[in-house]
Amino acid sequence: MGVTGKLEVEVDIKCHGDLFHELFGKKPHHLPNITPDKVHICNAHEGDFGKPGSVISWDYTLDGKKCVAKEIVEAIDEENKSVRFKIIEGDLLKEFKCLTISVHVIPRGEETAVKWLAEFEKIADDGPYPTKIMDFCISITKDIEDHHLKA
Template sequence: MASPILAGKLEAEIKIKSDPDEFFHSFGDKPHHISDMSPSLVQGVELHDGDWGSVGAMQVWKYTHGKNLDLISSLFPLMRKSSWHSFKVIEGDVMELYSKTFIATVHVVVRPGARYPRKEVKKFKTIPGKAHESEGFGLFGKISEEMSLTGKQVFQIEIKSSGDVFHELFKNKPHEMSSISPDIVHGCELHHGDWGTVGSIIFWTYTHDGQKKVAKEIIESIDKEKKSVTFKVIKGDLLKLYKSFTFIVQVENHGQNNLVTWTLQYEKLNQSVPDPTTIVDLATKLTKDIETHHLK
């Protein structure tokens, strides 16, 4: 029986058109102004110790996420010179689910023709049986004035089963997943090429949000050294919502424990399409099913 996975990391990007410096300073020097910008989410931010914008300052946030909540956070340095603001939660409602640590990081990156605040590089450890991998994901992102059609989500899962075997499954034997995780994967067929080769096309049947769905994917790349496989969706149900969707599955070996990193890169068809947080849940459950199978 696999032990519960308590540590995790979630990451996503949002494209904004507003001034990046102003966005950065809103979280660093003027978080108490955010309640004026996003009153439906943030009802107030008070300074309890230190000075606004200073490392070690403690702030109390009152916000709404399903219900009215509050937290006390401490601003601390993490690559501060590179436009990062990191908040470590030390008290509040979040800690009822994430008992040990919860860190939210906002990073503003200026790119040619675009500005991206990287929302919530969340690092957390959960209480077994209470927390949900995507719980709270999107709070800081929703504060941004405008969301982009393009997005990226990165999340990591620690497993105790073999990283090499995990990589081999996605690389050469994805057709075995229906017997490992039958509630999610019902079939994986080879439509072109050979198993484990770049350019091969595979056809998945699976269940997502309680509905049976399909996806045809091409293997875009395989990195044997990094133990990474990239799948690009070319047909199927996901493309009813997303113009493009790519999965990257990577495994890092760390002795008895290994780290599985999923990267979802996508472009929505329109602004009403949600971020694929339910796909995060699906991939997380699939990863846990694979770990459980290999630990038997």
């Protein structure tokens, strides 16, 4: 058994949380238009966007490197405004035996918090933690906020 853990960050945004949740829950294929320097392609590989059990494939740039990923949508919770993805193929699985990313939108009066959670098991005990992935998620969150505030 390797090193397992959770890494969590929260980012406060000024745009409406429903827009953010809808983007990840139902319209992730819009991300390449919002943050094209980070997310290049998002396709439904199996199933439909917005449906648990669907498989989504991504082409993206992480830490200056072109990467690919395939993930299954494990859960979409409309009431609690959360989406959970499990990585099933791609570059991230070169460093992690398993990796699940969750995004949860939390209304807080004037602002909204976006909570990202990475649950992981490392392949090598001395391997990296998913900090680059969390930095990527924070950056995408800010890009989405900027996009919606300009609209």
